[in-house]
Amino acid sequence: MNKKILKRFDSLRLEGEKARSNVIRPGSTIIQVGSATCENAAGAREIREEFRKHIASSGRADIVLHDVGCTGRCSLEPIVGILRPGERPVKYQQVSREGVHRIFTDHVLHGQPVAELILDGTQKSGSRYEILFCRGERCGNLAARGLQARLRERLEQRGVGADVVAVQGVNFADMCVGESKFQGGHFLVRPGNHLYRVASDADLERFIDEHLLADRPVQELIVQEQPIGQNFFELYGDISFFNRQSRIALRNSGIIDPTSLPEYLNAGGFHSLARVLAAGDPDGVIAELSASKLRGRGGGGFPTGSKWQMARKEPGGEKYIICNADEGDPGAFMDRSMLEGDPFSVVEGMIIGGFAIGASRGFFYVRAEYPLAIERIENALAACRKHGLLGEDILGSGFSFDLEIRLGAGAFVCGEETALIHSIEGERGQPRIRPPYPSQSGLWGKPTVINNVETFANVPVILEHGAEWFRHIGSDKSGGTKVFALAGKVNHTGLVEVPIGTTLREIIMEIGGGCPKGKRFKAVQTGGPAGGCIPATHADLAVDYDTLTAMGTIMGSGGMIVMDEDDCMVDIAKFFMKFSADESCGKCTPCREGSKRMLEILERITAGEGREDDIAKLERLGLLMKRTSLCGLGRAAANPVLSTLRHYREEYAAHITEHRCPAKRCAALVRYSILADKCVGCTACARNCPANCIAGAAKKPHAIDPERCIKCGRCFRVCRFGAVERN
Amino acid sequence: MKPEKILKRYGRSGDNLLAILHDIQDASPEHYLSDADLRSAADYLRLPYSFVHGVASFYTMYSLKPRGRNLIRVCQSPPCHLLGSSTISRELIKVLGVGFGETTADRLFTLEMTSCLGVCGVAPAMMVNDRVYGNLTAERIAGIIDDLRRAQ
Numbered sequence: 001m002n003k004k005i006l007k008r009f010d011s012l013r014l015e016g017e018k019a020r021s022n023v024i025r026p027g028s029t030i031i032q033v034g035s036a037t038c039e040n041a042a043g044a045r046e047i048r049e050e051f052r053k054h055i056a057s058s059g060r061a062d063i064v065l066h067d068v069g070c071t072g073r074c075s076l077e078p079i080v081g082i083l084r085p086g087e088r089p090v091k092y093q094q095v096s097r098e099g100v101h102r103i104f105t106d107h108v109l110h111g112q113p114v115a116e117l118i119l120d121g122t123q124k125s126g127s128r129y130e131i132l133f134c135r136g137e138r139c140g141n142l143a144a145r146g147l148q149a150r151l152r153e154r155l156e157q158r159g160v161g162a163d164v165v166a167v168q169g170v171n172f173a174d175m176c177v178g179e180s181k182f183q184g185g186h187f188l189v190r191p192g193n194h195l196y197r198v199a200s201d202a203d204l205e206r207f208i209d210e211h212l213l214a215d216r217p218v219q220e221l222i223v224q225e226q227p228i229g230q231n232f233f234e235l236y237g238d239i240s241f242f243n244r245q246s247r248i249a250l251r252n253s254g255i256i257d258p259t260s261l262p263e264y265l266n267a268g269g270f271h272s273l274a275r276v277l278a279a280g281d282p283d284g285v286i287a288e289l290s291a292s293k294l295r296g297r298g299g300g301g302f303p304t305g306s307k308w309q310m311a312r313k314e315p316g317g318e319k320y321i322i323c324n325a326d327e328g329d330p331g332a333f334m335d336r337s338m339l340e341g342d343p344f345s346v347v348e349g350m351i352i353g354g355f356a357i358g359a360s361r362g363f364f365y366v367r368a369e370y371p372l373a374i375e376r377i378e379n380a381l382a383a384c385r386k387h388g389l390l391g392e393d394i395l396g397s398g399f400s401f402d403l404e405i406r407l408g409a410g411a412f413v414c415g416e417e418t419a420l421i422h423s424i425e426g427e428r429g430q431p432r433i434r435p436p437y438p439s440q441s442g443l444w445g446k447p448t449v450i451n452n453v454e455t456f457a458n459v460p461v462i463l464e465h466g467a468e469w470f471r472h473i474g475s476d477k478s479g480g481t482k483v484f485a486l487a488g489k490v491n492h493t494g495l496v497e498v499p500i501g502t503t504l505r506e507i508i509m510e511i512g513g514g515c516p517k518g519k520r521f522k523a524v525q526t527g528g529p530a531g532g533c534i535p536a537t538h539a540d541l542a543v544d545y546d547t548l549t550a551m552g553t554i555m556g557s558g559g560m561i562v563m564d565e566d567d568c569m570v571d572i573a574k575f576f577m578k579f580s581a582d583e584s585c586g587k588c589t590p591c592r593e594g595s596k597r598m599l600e601i602l603e604r605i606t607a608g609e610g611r612e613d614d615i616a617k618l619e620r621l622g623l624l625m626k627r628t629s630l631c632g633l634g635r636a637a638a639n640p641v642l643s644t645l646r647h648y649r650e651e652y653a654a655h656i657t658e659h660r661c662p663a664k665r666c667a668a669l670v671r672y673s674i675l676a677d678k679c680v681g682c683t684a685c686a687r688n689c690p691a692n693c694i695a696g697a698a699k700k701p702h703a704i705d706p707e708r709c710i711k712c713g714r715c716f717r718v719c720r721f722g723a724v725e726r727n
Numbered sequence: 728m729k730p731e732k733i734l735k736r737y738g739r740s741g742d743n744l745l746a747i748l749h750d751i752q753d754a755s756p757e758h759y760l761s762d763a764d765l766r767s768a769a770d771y772l773r774l775p776y777s778f779v780h781g782v783a784s785f786y787t788m789y790s791l792k793p794r795g796r797n798l799i800r801v802c803q804s805p806p807c808h809l810l811g812s813s814t815i816s817r818e819l820i821k822v823l824g825v826g827f828g829e830t831t832a833d834r835l836f837t838l839e840m841t842s843c844l845g846v847c848g849v850a851p852a853m854m855v856n857d858r859v860y861g862n863l864t865a866e867r868i869a870g871i872i873d874d875l876r877r878a879q
Contacts, residue, residue, distance in 0.1 A: 037844075037845070037846055037859050038845075038846040038848050038849050038859075038861065040858075040859065041846050041849050041852055041859040041860055041861030041862070042849045042861050042862055072848075073848075074846075074847070074848015074849060075848050075849075077848065077849060327845060328842060328843065329843070330804035330805050330806070330842070330843040331804055331805055331806050331843065331847055332843070332845070333843075333845035333846065333847055333848075335845075336845040337845075368749065368788055369788075369841060369842065369843075369844055369845070369854070370845065371857045406745070406746070407745065407746065407749060408745075408786075408788075409745055409748070409749065409786030409787070409788040409789060410786050410787035410788035410789075410841075410842065411785065411786050411787065412842060423745065424742060425741065425742050426740075426741040426742040426743060426744035426745055426772075426782070427741075427744075427782060428781055428782055428785040428786075429785065429786070485847065487805075487806035487847040487848070487850070488805065488806055488809055489809065493806075493847060493848045493850075494848050561805055561806065567809075572805075575805055575808070585785075
């Protein structure tokens with residue numbers, strides 16, 4: 001162990017602490033505003049400016065505006081957090097300019113939270129204390145469940161009511177897994193953020209007597225070490241969307257200022273790097289990663305430790321490490337969020353990777369559609385160089401390593417690793433045949449490791465808390481958590497990070513809140529255009545790389561597009577096939593021609609012109625593409641079609657033989673008509689018809705001219721009498 | 728900045744081609760790569776013109792024909808589609824008076840589609856130059872375009 005390196009790191013951390021406390025002095029009131037692309041797009045820029053003006057005119061130096069990344073609660077952005085010293089943090093949703101004024105005067109200045117703007121309507125109870133009790137659902141710690149019930153009983157017996165304390169059950173998957181043999185429970189008490197570990201009824205009594213009734217926290221029962229997700233829970237633990245998640249890769253998103261190195265250091269950042277460099281044992285790093293069962297988060301799920309090992313044992317001096325941030329799957333945005341919300345963790349993971357495989361140069365390959373992410377990485381790299389965390393002789397260890405940014409230019413196929421390499425080399429982003437794999441011969445023919453953003457973000461945490469801890473969180477074959485991007489017909493769109501092996505039902509129905517407007521959940525598309533659909537009947541599937549593959553889909557980068565009863569599976573398959581046909585690079589024939597022909601068949605099926613043998617043709621072409629395409633894009637392009645054929649063959653058949661779209665989505669197969677006995681002649685449909693094809697006198701039944709109808713469905717939606725029929 | 732000046736900031740190594748093309752296009756008031764631009768990049772990097780043209784036409788973010796001062800890119804990913812991006816597109820076509828891939832007569836706006844912008848939580852979305860607008864409704868479009876016109 002090289003003590004000099006650790007000492008140098010400690011002084012860097014102290015320096016950071018000083019720098020941070022100059023910005024946020026103890027005792028300040030902090031106003032947190034999200035500053036990611038999604039937040040800005042929802043209006044966070046204006047909100048920030050408005051708060052700035054309010055702070056300036058109040059003349060108060062102890063009110064600080066703090067930019068943070070995005071928490072992943074996208075549909076309710078912009079989100080604002082108010083942290084008054086000694087009080088529970090409060091988050092507000094969909095804050096407008098008027099909202100800023102109220103929050104600032106009522107809450108920031110006078111300590112009265114604005115109840116109706118609070119995120120998800122939490123904290124209305126008004127109790128003095130709040131207890132977030134881990135239910136132990138994921139780790140199966142039954143003792144935790146028993147203790148929670150007994151705490152409630154005892155509170156009731158003692159007459160401690162809702163004015164004093166509110167108890168909520170949550171999932172803290174990462175809080176105690178390291179101590180799986182511990183039979184007891186954990187809970188977080190706010191304000192004050194004390195994490196308790198209790199094992200007996202006597203412990204509960206002590207907690208009630210001393211902490212709740214006499215306001216004296218019981219030091220002996222308080223956990224001293226800080227679990228990884230604690231910062232996040234302290235801020236967001238009262239919100240059910242968040243407290244069922246386990247934030248590991250997203251541990252700092254929405255908590256720290258992504259542009260500030262001191263804040264990252266303060267959150268424990270770069271400690272792993274310092275320890276790795278001090279230990280000076282690259283093989284040890286790789287062994288630890290292998291033992292953690294971390295698998296590639298970009299889609300393939302290849303064990304990260306094995307990939308690094310392969311590159312490490314290749315002979316030769318020059319090697320490269322690349323972060324694949326060419327996030328192109330429609331509906332996936334976790335990489336953008338991580339790079340905008342916590343870029344330093346990815347940088348740290350890459351430096352450790354560089355050290356482990358023996359590289360001195362690394363690259364971020366980022367899509368040019370993400371200008372803010374690029375800016376945040378540039379800022380992070382500059383800060384690291386300035387403080388000796390990148391460049392020559394990092395932390396005095398003798399290890400030299402630097403990172404550069406390379407921009408994509410709008411080509412989905414560049415997410416494929418060999419195409420990505422060609423793009424960095426300055427060529428058209430076209431893939432080539434593997435082997436040789438990039439770990440043997442990659443960028444400029446040198447051994448190259450390519451990992452996804454999320455994979456790198458996990459690396460520092462694994463080395464900090466140990467492989468055993470990380471492996472315990474996931475399933476048998478894959479350790480840790482996965483970040484999913486929930487989008488489409490789901491109530492809570494956003495980022496959800498849960499242990500691998502969590503069921504679809506928990507992700508979509510419980511955390512995601514199910515489908516809007518009470519519609520029935522029909523299916524979910526995972527893995528983007530390379531994945532497939534899983535029907536709602538399989539909602540109890542534990543999500544893992546292998547279980548998804550067995551269902552005919554893939555984990556992919558973690559996009560989940562939720563569909564309800566109104567969505568047509570043939571139409572969805574057509575959408576993804578169009579995407580793949582557009583993005584096919586054209587190099588190999590099966591993909592270039594296959595995707596085009598499959599799209600033609602799907603187009604004619606949805607137009608009501610399907611032929612008897614079309615299903616057989618789709619299957620033959622799909623399998624052909626799967627077996628013979630050059631790269632992953634072509635091999636997986638048929639998945640959306642093949643998986644919907646597997647689960648929804650009858651929908652295809654209805655389109656072809658009965659010329660009917662069961663979901664009533666395919667315009668060519670839908671007919672609108674007006675039921676004369678229900679129509680009161682209100683003229684709403686006729687006034688809204690963009691094609692002017694509805695006729696009828698006021699207060700008399702109307703009629704649609706089927707020849708001129710463009711089937712936009714507007715009449716169906718505006719009719720308040722159920723008189724417009726859709727067949 | 729003149730293309731010659733941009734070229735000088737880079738070494739004569741082929742892997743700089745994409746970055747050079749990005750910079751030249753960003754510096755061009757018409758946001759595009761002219762034939763002369765491609766030729767000067769090819770000469771500077773000692774690459775065949777056909778190769779440079781091949782790269783520039785492969786990637787969708789490079790344009791080989793002149794565009795307007797502001798690039799409006801509407802996200803065409805499924806989450807935006809499910810939440811009504813086609814209404815936004817129709818409104819933009821109406822307000823600007825041009826279709827996708829076209830530029831307004833005053834050369835102020837070019838309307839384009841883009842692949843997923845990764846802001847699915849605030850869908851439907853569009854990007855104007857480097858700024859992303861989310862939670863769009865047809866009613867907001869005219870106001871946004873007016874603001875952009877005034878900012879010129």
